[in-house]
Structures are given as C-alpha cells and as structure tokens.
Amino acid sequence: MMASKDMKAPPRRRRASPVVRRADLVAATVNCLARLGAKGATGREICRQAGVSHGLLRHYFRNPDNLLLETYEQLCEDMLTQLEAAAMPDVGEPGEALHRYFVAVFSDDWAGPDIIGAWMVFWQQARSRADFAAVSESFNFRQRALFERLVAQLPQRDAALPMDDAIALLSAVLDGLWIEFYLSDQRTPRERCVALCDAAARSLFGA
Amino acid sequence: MMASKDMKAPPRRRRASPVVRRADLVAATVNCLARLGAKGATGREICRQAGVSHGLLRHYFRNPDNLLLETYEQLCEDMLTQLEAAAMPDVGEPGEALHRYFVAVFSDDWAGPDIIGAWMVFWQQARSRADFAAVSESFNFRQRALFERLVAQLPQRDAALPMDDAIALLSAVLDGLWIEFYLSDQRTPRERCVALCDAAARSLFGA
DNA sequence: TCACTTATTAGACGCTTGCCTTATAAGCGC
DNA sequence: GCGCTTATAAGGCAAGCGTCTAATAAGTGA
Numbered sequence: 001m002m003a004s005k006d007m008k009a010p011p012r013r014r015r016a017s018p019v020v021r022r023a024d025l026v027a028a029t030v031n032c033l034a035r036l037g038a039k040g041a042t043g044r045e046i047c048r049q050a051g052v053s054h055g056l057l058r059h060y061f062r063n064p065d066n067l068l069l070e071t072y073e074q075l076c077e078d079m080l081t082q083l084e085a086a087a088m089p090d091v092g093e094p095g096e097a098l099h100r101y102f103v104a105v106f107s108d109d110w111a112g113p114d115i116i117g118a119w120m121v122f123w124q125q126a127r128s129r130a131d132f133a134a135v136s137e138s139f140n141f142r143q144r145a146l147f148e149r150l151v152a153q154l155p156q157r158d159a160a161l162p163m164d165d166a167i168a169l170l171s172a173v174l175d176g177l178w179i180e181f182y183l184s185d186q187r188t189p190r191e192r193c194v195a196l197c198d199a200a201a202r203s204l205f206g207a
Numbered sequence: 208m209m210a211s212k213d214m215k216a217p218p219r220r221r222r223a224s225p226v227v228r229r230a231d232l233v234a235a236t237v238n239c240l241a242r243l244g245a246k247g248a249t250g251r252e253i254c255r256q257a258g259v260s261h262g263l264l265r266h267y268f269r270n271p272d273n274l275l276l277e278t279y280e281q282l283c284e285d286m287l288t289q290l291e292a293a294a295m296p297d298v299g300e301p302g303e304a305l306h307r308y309f310v311a312v313f314s315d316d317w318a319g320p321d322i323i324g325a326w327m328v329f330w331q332q333a334r335s336r337a338d339f340a341a342v343s344e345s346f347n348f349r350q351r352a353l354f355e356r357l358v359a360q361l362p363q364r365d366a367a368l369p370m371d372d373a374i375a376l377l378s379a380v381l382d383g384l385w386i387e388f389y390l391s392d393q394r395t396p397r398e399r400c401v402a403l404c405d406a407a408a409r410s411l412f413g414a
Numbered sequence: 415t416c417a418c419t420t421a422t423t424a425g426a427c428g429c430t431t432g433c434c435t436t437a438t439a440a441g442c443g444c
Numbered sequence: 445g446c447g448c449t450t451a452t453a454a455g456g457c458a459a460g461c462g463t464c465t466a467a468t469a470a471g472t473g474a
Contacts, residue, residue, distance in 0.1 A: 013422055013468085013469060014422095014470085015421055015422075015469085015470050016421080018421085021421080037245060037335070038331070039246050042460080043463095044460075053422065053423045055423060056422060056423080057462095058463075059421070060421095063463085064462075113334055117331055121331075123389070124244050124324055124328075125244070126390060127320055127390075128242075128244070137391075140390070161406060161410060165406055169380060169403055171383065171387075172382075172383030172384045172403070173379045174383065175379075175383035175387065176378065176384075177383075179383075179386070180378075180379060182330070183330060184344075196372060196375055196379070199368060199372055200376050203367070203368060203376075203411060204410060220452055220453075221440085222439090222450090250431075250432065250433095251430075251432080252430095259452075260452060260453045260454065261454090262434090262435095262454070263451075263453080264432095265433075266450090266452075267451095270432075270433080271431095
C-alpha cells in the first residue's frame with residue numbers, strides 16, 4: 001500500500017508580507033527578463049522563478065503587464081537613488097564626482113547584462129505604451145538633472161560648445177557605451193568604458 | 208438553397224518566386240517587430256501580416272527563430288550597403304562624407320521607430336544566442352571599418368585623444384543618440400541628432 | 415482558543431502558438 | 445494541352461499562456 005497515497009501535499013505556504021512578496025515578484029521579473037528576454041518573461045514563468053503559484057500574480061498585480069510596469073518604476077527608482085548616492089558627496093577635486101558617477105553607471109549593479117537586457121524591453125514598451133513612456137520620461141528628466149548638477153561643478157572653460165549640446169553628447173556617450181558594453185564586455189571592458197567617459201568629459205568640457 | 212454552399216473558397220493562391228516570398232516574410236517580420244515587439248512577432252502573426260498561410264513559413268524557413276535571424280542579416284546588409292553608398296563618394300570638403308553618413312544614419316530608413324525597435328530585439332538575442340551574436344559582431348566590425356575610413360579623411364589635428372578612443376566615442380555618440388531619438392523624436396528631433404553628431408566630430412577630432 | 419481576514423494554491427477554460435502532415439492547384443517543360 | 449514539380453493552404457495536436465474561480469491554510473485579534 002502506498003503509505004502516502006493521497007497526502008494533499010500542501011508543499012509550502014509560508015506567508016509573507018505583501019511588500020516582501022511584491023518585491024520578490026519584481027526581482028523575479030528582472031531575472032526572467034534577463035534570462036529569457038521579453039518573450040520568455042511570462043507571468044507563469046515569473047511566478048515559477050519566484051517560487052510561488054501562478055495564481056499569486058493576480059493577487060498582487062492586475063496582470064503581467066502591470067507587474068512589468070512596476071518593475072520598471074522600481075528599477076528606475078533604485079538606479080537613480082544609487083547613482084545619486086555615489087556621486088553626490090562633493091569631496092575631492094571638481095570632476096571627481098562625475099567620475100564616481102561613471103563608475104556607478106558601469107558597476108555590476110547597473111550595467112550587468114540582465115539589467116541592460118531588461119532595460120531594452122522597457123524601452124520598447126515605452127514606444128507603444130503611454131504608461132511606460134511616462135516612466136521613461138520621468139526617469140530621463142531626473143537623470144539629466146543629476147547630470148547637469150555634476151557638470152556644473154566643473155571649472156568653466158571656453159564655450160566652444162553650448163552647454164546643452166555638451167550635456168546631450170556626454171549623455172549619449174554613456175548610453176552608447178552602455179550598449180556597447182552590453183553587446184560584448186570582452187570587446188569593451190568595464191574599465192575602458194569608464195576611461196572613455198572620462199576622456200569624453202575632458203574633451204567636451206575642457207581638460 | 209445556398210447557392211455557394213461548399214465553394215472550397217481557394218481565396219488566392221498567386222504563386223510567387225521564392226526570393227520574393229522570402230523577402231515578403233522578412234519585411235513582414237520587421238513590421239511585426241515594430242508594431243508588436245518581440246513578444247508579438249510570432250510566426251503566425253508574421254504570416255498573417257504577409258498575407259500568406261501559416262504553413263508557408265515552414266516551407267521557407269526552418270522555424271520562426273530562423274526567420275528572425277535571416278531578417279537580422281538582411282537588415283544589416285541593407286543598412287551597411289546604404290550607409291556606404293551615402294558616404295563613399297569622396298566629394299566636397301573633408302568631413303562632408305562623415306556628415307552625409309550621419310544624415311543617413313538618422314534618415315527615416317534607418318532610424319525609423321520600427322527599425323530601432325527591431326534592432327533592440329536583435330541586440331537582446333545577440334546576448335544569448337551565438338548565431339545572432341555572430342551577425343552582430345560582423346556588422347559591428349564592418350560598420351567600424353567604414354567609420355574609420357571616413358574619419359581618416361579628416362585633417363589630422365593635435366592628438367589630444369588617441370585615435371581609437373575618439374572613434375569609439377563618436378561611435379558611442381551615434382548609438383546613444385539613436386536611442387534617444389527612438390525614445391522620443393519630439394525631445395530630440397532628427398536634425399538636432401545630426402547637428403550633435405557634427406559637433407561631436409568637431410570636438411573630438413578638432414575643428 | 416476561536417473566528418475572521420487574506421495570502422496562497424490549484425484547477426478549469428478558451429485561446430494562441432509552433433510543429434507536422436496532408437491535400438490542392440499554379441505554373442513550367444514537353 | 446498534359447504532367448511534374450513545388451508553392452500554398454489548411455487542419456490536427458500538444459503545450460503554454462492569461463484569466464478567473466473556488467478551495468485551503470496561515471496569521472491575527474479578541
């Protein structure tokens with residue numbers, strides 16, 4: 001006789017606080033986005049990854065898309081907070097804060113393949129969905145503001161280039177190198193990316 | 208009585224040459240990628256968009272993924288050919304070819320929202336799949352070579368920046384602005400992108 | 415200790431997808 | 445005009461997804 005014939009097997013049902021579970025699901029979403037891309041980051045797969053039943057998603061989010069949006073918001077918030085923390089202490093020579101900003105941008109936390117991969121999915125969503133576009137807009141605005149504050153600390157040099165242009169260019173350099181690094185951290189390793197950013201800042205704003 | 212009770216309704220079966228049909232499917236793939244993102248560009252949807260039955264995909268490609276890869280290759284080829292054609296005639300002042308290159312990169316053909324959206328999907332694939340990575344690698348190499356040839360025409364200036372660094376930076380500027388333009392052609396319109404590229408070239412390689 | 419809230423699981427349903435197999439007809443060589 | 449190749453369509457099948465509903469147990473307050 002099967003000793004455990006019809007053990008209903010309620011495997012594990014440790015209850016967690018809503019805030020923790022939501023965070024779990026958000027984290028699992030990033031993970032899935034990284035491993036499987038937009039196509040593979042399905043609601044059910046995310047739940048599997050988070051170790052919860054697929055029904056739970058609906059309990060916390062209206063639908064998978066909504067979870068994706070919240071993940072985007074969370075990621076933006078975290079990234080901005082961390083970048084700000086890395087760059088803000090106004091110590092050292094002028095320009096040193098900017099350097100720390102570069103280092104943070106290309107740190108494993110924010111330039112890991114998974115993060116950038118997820119980011120691309122968000123970018124795509126931002127093209128077609130207003131809610132994603134709004135998050136993107138807000139993020140860009142805040143990032144740009146932080147950026148301008150850092151640049152303003154630099155010693156003013158000849159205005160060969162309008163300030164706006166120089167900032168837009170440095171910002172583009174960051175994004176471009178981010179992608180380059182994403183495509184092949186072999187071809188353009190982390191330190192080179194940071195060095196290139198430094199060089200760009202020097203070239204655009206004066207030595 | 209239904210006059211046309213069991214008309215087998217062979218709706219339309221105009222036969223097309225293989226090369227045309229393949230091109231149709233590739234074009235439909237780009238279109239779907241643009242409209243629906245990676246998630247929505249399913250084999251069946253692509254066939255729907257191309258106006259053919261879903262069985263036909265298998266007849267020309269092994270599977271949807273393979274069609275995606277071929278689309279990537281085709282797009283790379285087309286883009287390189289066109290960029291080369293736009294920039295190669297060595298007429299005008301030095302640097303003018305480079306300018307034409309910038310214009311071509313941000314032309315509707317290659318910076319349309321659909322194209323860039325598709326490109327992001329390819330980038331993601333390149334992270335996890337060797338065949339896509341190979342295409343990406345080859346494309347990058349050829350693009351970089353064309354780029355270097357254009358830059359070499361410029362009058363040599365002070366070497367404040369190693370040539371390699373300057374090229375890498377200008378390349379990054381292009382990619383970064385490409386994305387910026389993708390995210391909002393309102394915020395950074397086409398002409399501004401080109402102007403910024405010109406400014407970057409001037410700043411990096413000397414006036 | 416007992417009821418009450420709610421986090422959590424599990425199952426059902428309809429739909430779509432990718433893959434494969436079979437049937438049909440379009441156009442070509444003869 | 446006839447027949448062969450093959451482009452094309454269409455249907456079946458299993459798997460996976462998203463949504464919804466119902467059942468269950470884990471804490472919590474009295």
